[in-house]
Amino acid sequence: MxxxxxxxxxxxxxxxxxxxxxxxxxxxxxxxSGVLNLGVEGMMxxxxxTSFGMTLSTGNPWLGxxxxxxxxGLMALIHAFxxxxxxxxxxxxxxxxxxxxxxxxxxxxxKYIGTPLPCRLRATPIPLLKDxxxxxxxxxxxxxxxxxxxxxxxxxxxxxxxxxxxxxxxSVGEAPATADAMGVNVxxxxxxxxxxxxxxxxxGGAYLSIVYAPAWIEGMTAGAGWIVIALTIFAxxxxxxxxxxxxxxxxxxxxxxxxxxxxxxxxxxxxLPFIFTIIVLLAGTREVIRExxxxxxxxxxxxxxxxx
Amino acid sequence: MRLKVEKRLTTPRWxxxxxPTLSLALxxxxxxxxxxxxxxxxxxxxxxxxxxxxxxxxxLSETTVKAIPLLICGIGLAIAFKALVxxxxxxxxxxxxxIAATWVAxxxxxxxxxxxxLPCMFAAGFIGGxxxxxxxxxxxxxFRANEVITSLMMVYIASELVNYLVYxxxxxxxxxxxxxxxxFPPTAQLPRLGNTRIHYPTLLIALxxxxxxxILLMKTKLGYEIRVTGSNPEAARYAGxxxxxxxxxxxxxxxGLAGLxxxxxxxxxxxRLRYPQGISPGYxxxxxxxxxxxxxxxxxxxxxxxxxxxxLVGGDALQVALGxxxxxxxxxxxxxxxxxxxxxxxxxxxxxxxxxGSKGGER
Numbered sequence: 001m002x003x004x005x006x007x008x009x010x011x012x013x014x015x016x017x018x019x020x021x022x023x024x025x026x027x028x029x030x031x032x033s034g035v036l037n038l039g040v041e042g043m044m045x046x047x048x049x050t051s052f053g054m055t056l057s058t059g060n061p062w063l064g065x066x067x068x069x070x071x072x073g074l075m076a077l078i079h080a081f082x083x084x085x086x087x088x089x090x091x092x093x094x095x096x097x098x099x100x101x102x103x104x105x106x107x108x109x110x111k112y113i114g115t116p117l118p119c120r121l122r123a124t125p126i127p128l129l130k131d132x133x134x135x136x137x138x139x140x141x142x143x144x145x146x147x148x149x150x151x152x153x154x155x156x157x158x159x160x161x162x163x164x165x166x167x168x169x170x171s172v173g174e175a176p177a178t179a180d181a182m183g184v185n186v187x188x189x190x191x192x193x194x195x196x197x198x199x200x201x202x203x204g205g206a207y208l209s210i211v212y213a214p215a216w217i218e219g220m221t222a223g224a225g226w227i228v229i230a231l232t233i234f235a236x237x238x239x240x241x242x243x244x245x246x247x248x249x250x251x252x253x254x255x256x257x258x259x260x261x262x263x264x265x266x267x268x269x270x271x272l273p274f275i276f277t278i279i280v281l282l283a284g285t286r287e288v289i290r291e292x293x294x295x296x297x298x299x300x301x302x303x304x305x306x307x308x
Numbered sequence: 309m310r311l312k313v314e315k316r317l318t319t320p321r322w323x324x325x326x327x328p329t330l331s332l333a334l335x336x337x338x339x340x341x342x343x344x345x346x347x348x349x350x351x352x353x354x355x356x357x358x359x360x361x362x363x364x365x366x367x368l369s370e371t372t373v374k375a376i377p378l379l380i381c382g383i384g385l386a387i388a389f390k391a392l393v394x395x396x397x398x399x400x401x402x403x404x405x406x407i408a409a410t411w412v413a414x415x416x417x418x419x420x421x422x423x424x425x426l427p428c429m430f431a432a433g434f435i436g437g438x439x440x441x442x443x444x445x446x447x448x449x450x451f452r453a454n455e456v457i458t459s460l461m462m463v464y465i466a467s468e469l470v471n472y473l474v475y476x477x478x479x480x481x482x483x484x485x486x487x488x489x490x491x492f493p494p495t496a497q498l499p500r501l502g503n504t505r506i507h508y509p510t511l512l513i514a515l516x517x518x519x520x521x522x523i524l525l526m527k528t529k530l531g532y533e534i535r536v537t538g539s540n541p542e543a544a545r546y547a548g549x550x551x552x553x554x555x556x557x558x559x560x561x562x563x564g565l566a567g568l569x570x571x572x573x574x575x576x577x578x579x580r581l582r583y584p585q586g587i588s589p590g591y592x593x594x595x596x597x598x599x600x601x602x603x604x605x606x607x608x609x610x611x612x613x614x615x616x617x618x619x620l621v622g623g624d625a626l627q628v629a630l631g632x633x634x635x636x637x638x639x640x641x642x643x644x645x646x647x648x649x650x651x652x653x654x655x656x657x658x659x660x661x662x663x664x665g666s667k668g669g670e671r
Contacts, residue, residue, distance in 0.1 A: 038456065042642075078646065088649040091394050091456060092600060096649065099593070100642025106635020107346060218635060223464055230457045267472035274464040277457065278447070285453050 009254050011138045014146060015212055017250025019044070019204035021149045023228035024235060024242040025156055026200030030076075032160065032237055033193035034173035034298040035083055038094025040201050041225025042101020043075045047205030049105040052112055052216045061121040064210050065145070065203060072202015073195050075101060080194040084187055087302035102219065112216035120214040121145065145207050152200075156239040169193060173296030176303040186303050201225070223274065230277045234284030237296065245280065252276050319655045328601060331651035335644040342639060348630055356629050357622025367621060369504035372511065373577070375617030377402065377569035377588065379514045381595035382613055383521045384565030386604040388558045390525060392538040395559060397444065397459030398566040399592025400466035401437035403584055405567025406574045407470060408436030410478070410489055410581040413496035413574075422495040426509070426575065429496060433571030434564040440466060441563015442556060449552045455559075463592070467584040474581055489581035498576040507576025513568065521606035534558060566592060589620065589634070597645050 023040050030037045047068035055064030079097050082088040121143050129140040139150070160166040171179040172189045180186050208224070209216055227249060235241040256269050288295070340350035361371050381398045388395040409429040416432075417425055444458035473489070480490035498507040525531040537544040537554045545551055573587050574580065581587070598616050602609035623637040 082646065082649055086650050086653045088652060092596075092645065093649055095396065095596060096642045096645035098642075099638045099645065103635045103638025103640070103642055104342075106633040107342075107639065110633045218633065223461075226457060226460055229454075230461075233454065233457075265472055265476055267468045267475060270471075271465050271468045274461040274468075277461050278453070281453050281457055282447065282451055285451055289452060 007134070007138060009251070009258070011141070012254045013247050013250035014138070014142060015207075015250070016253040017246040017248070018146050018149050019207045019212065019224055020228055020231060020249050021153075021242060021246035022145075022200045022204035022207065023225065024231040024246055025149070025152055025239055026197035026204075027228055027232045028235060028237050028239060028242060029156070029160075029169065029193045030197035031232055031299055032173045032296055033169050033190045034176060034296055034301065034303070035080070035190050035194050036090045036094065036300045037076065037079050037083075037097070037194060037197055038091060038229060039075065039079050039097025039101065039225075040094075040197075040228045041221055041223070042098035043072045043198050043201035044101075044205030044208070044225045044228075045105040045219070045221045046075055046101045047072045047202030048209035048220055049109040049112070049205075049216060051202075051206035052117065052209040052214075053108065055119065055210050056112065056115065056117060059119050061119060061210050065121075065206050068202040068206035069199045070202070072198040072200070072205070074198070075202070076194050076198020077191075079198075080191050083302060084190050084194070087304060090300050090302070098225065106218050109216045109218060113218065115216070117210060117214040121211045143211055145203065145211060150243075153239050153243050160239065170296070173298055176298050176301075180303075180305065190303075201228070204228075227273065227277050230281045230284070233288065233295075234280045236284065236288055236291075245284075248280070249273065249276070315657055316655070324603070324655050327651045327654050328603070328648060331647040332601075332644060334651075335640075335647040338647075339640060339643050342643075346632075348632070353626060353630065356625050357619065360625025361618030361622040366504075367625075369501075369506055370621045371614060371618040373505045373507075373617070374591075374620045375613040376507070376510050376514055376572055376576075377591040378595050378598045378616055379610060379613035380510075380517060380569040380572070381566045381592055382598035382602065382609045383514075383517050383606050384562030385595055385599040386602065386606055386609060387521060387525065387534065388562040389599060390538050390604050391534045391554055391558045392541070393445070393448070393555055393558050394456045395441060395444070395459050395562050396456050396596065397441065397462045397592070398562065398569075398595050399588060399590060400459070400463035401440045401563040401566035402570040402573070402588055402592050403463075403466040403470050404440040405433035405437040405570030406581060406587050407466075407473065407570075408432040408567065409496075409571040409574050410473075410492075413492045414478070414490055418493055418496075420495065425493075425495050426498065429575055430513075430568060430571050433567040435567070437567020437570065438560045438564035441559040441566070445556050445559030449555045470581065470584045470587070474583055478581060480580065483580075487583040492575065492579045496575060497579050498572070500576070505577055507572060510568075510572035510576050513572075515610070517565065518606045518610050525606065530557075566595075589637075594620070594637075594641055597641050597648075600645065601648050 023044060027037060027040055050071045051064035051068035054067035055061045075097060079093055082093040083090045123141060123143050125141040130136045160169065168179065168184045168189055172184060172186050176186045205221060208220055231242060231245040234245045252273050256272050259269055260266060343350040343353045361367050381402060385395055385398055409432055412429045412432045413425065417428055440462055443462060444455045447453040447458050448455040474487040478489045480488050498509050500506060501508045525534065533544065533549045533554060537549060537551060541551060569591065578587065594616055598609055598612045602612040619640055620637060626632050626636065627634060
């Protein structure tokens with residue numbers, strides 16, 4: 001493979017991986033606080049449909065993004081209420097959120113099927129940076145949401161590991177009773193983290209429908225939300241590793257398109273990302289066990305204050 | 309006055325029956341609001357659903373037809389969920405069952421008499437579904453890989469496998485442009501009840517399985533081990549129960565049962581392999597709710613599967629009459645599940661009203 005082909009593939013992998021990166025960064029925060037949210041697929045698709053509708057009716061993709069963030073957050077609050085306040089089973093609650101999102105988006109989006117989007121979010125190359133050899137064309141000739149997600153990686157890493165807020169989040173996910181005794185508001189921290197996860201998942205979904213492939217197709221997330229859940233484990237709950245995982249998946253998606261003209265059945269190629277998800281999950285789980293990092297100890301366990 | 313949430317030590321029987329009923333009613337109320345917001349008169353919509361599903365002999369028979377795969381998958385899922393093994397992949401296991409049955413009917417034993425062929429198809433379907441379920445089980449037991457994700461990924465893979473077969477090597481010669489396999493020989497088609505589409509051998513299998521699963525879970529040592537593994541894995545390990553064995557076993561059973569459901573669909577309804585959504589409109593996913601709403605009790609699941617079979621039939625009627633998209637049934641699934649989950653709080657905790665207002669000053 002020539003260098004140029006490799007570079008264009010690399011450049012294409014970034015937008016393909018961006019919705020996954022956004023979703024994974026959000027899920028990392030939710031899970032770090034101890035709440036497993038399997039509703040990512042539902043939040044993403046609701047973000048996709050509402051941002052498409054908003055962009056179509058206002059002609060402003062930024063309003064579309066804001067709408068997706070809002071709706072993603074609202075969806076996440078349903079899960080937060082059920083799993084944090086009512087202490088319901090988080091696996092089932094997340095599944096319910098996904099089903100609800102798939103259903104609602106199908107209903108809301110019915111009138112958008114086949115409608116082209118006249119005003120998508122366009123690429124805005126960054127002056128100066130875009131001229132750096134190799135790195136410039138790969139990293140700095142994308143749209144604003146790619147830059148936002150890239151910027152979020154170090155910011156979220158810093159907040160999680162180097163600030164007091166990060167300590168609160170991690171302590172709530174590891175030992176909520178102790179955190180509570182230290183004066184951390186366990187419920188508030190968990191609510192905010194789940195909410196943040198929903199906002200990012202909504203933006204990830206919006207990226208699909210108003211940037212990456214500007215159109216509304218029913219069920220267009222096609223499992224991206226579930227790949228996010230696997231990537232969160234692969235990332236070992238760290239924002240920096242999420243970047244690696246998400247772009248790796250972007251690469252697989254690019255590969256899938258590149259292999260199509262070679263005469264391999266598209267159905268078999270469609271299996272690639274899902275087989276790869278299982279492999280990535282195994283690799284992640286293995287490393288988590290070997291390095292004894294482990295999932296947040298209280299992940300999936302509702303917290304109840306001891307009755308006095 | 310102050311509300312206090314207290315843990316229940318025992319759950320009165322009326323509470324455990326009233327709660328799911330009340331949850332269901334509230335869910336239907338919220339869905340009515342969704343319909344109303346969409347510009348559809350909720351009363352008209354519900355009337356359509358009810359009359360479509362239960363209002364005629366035809367509706368009732370179709371409700372039964374759709375309840376069959378829900379029941380079989382739901383029983384299997386209940387067994388897995390009891391052990392807290394989250395098999396989310398029944399949909400894929402069902403599809404693999406359908407593939408296995410098709411292979412037997414068209415390629416392995418096409419000339420066998422019905423009495424040999426049909427049991428072989430069911431056996432192959434069970435094995436196929438069980439293998440598809442065992443893959444996530446082994447990955448969980450050996451490598452601790454989260455089974456929610458792996459079993460779900462196996463759904464997507466199974467679905468693409470069906471597509472590959474019906475668009476590629478198994479495409480029927482006389483099916484024109486449709487993504488269908490060739491038609492099954494008459495010996496590979498299950499008998500039906502009168503003019504309906506009720507393939508009664510599968511229905512009988514489903515009902516027998518419900519009773520057997522109830523006995524397995526409630527009356528046998530194995531069932532006890534499954535329940536203990538689910539409620540207290542530490543204690544189970546301490547008592548010498550093999551976690552590994554239990555995971556494999558429940559996934560084998562629930563995968564195998566979903567496979568049987570797939571056999572029923574192709575041998576009883578379609579008489580061929582079709583594109584995945586043509587075989588199952590998400591039975592494997594709806595069965596998760598069917599199992600949960602039936603509180604993982606196989607006998608209660610008989611009722612909940614009929615209820616959701618009715619919702620699917622009614623949902624179809626709604627699509628035709630009011631032009632709502634196929635995905636609308638997913639709204640039902642999601643909202644009902646929300647309320648059932650929320651309602652469970654009432655069975656585990658009681659909300660006591662304490663009148664502290666007047667006595668407050670005396671202390």
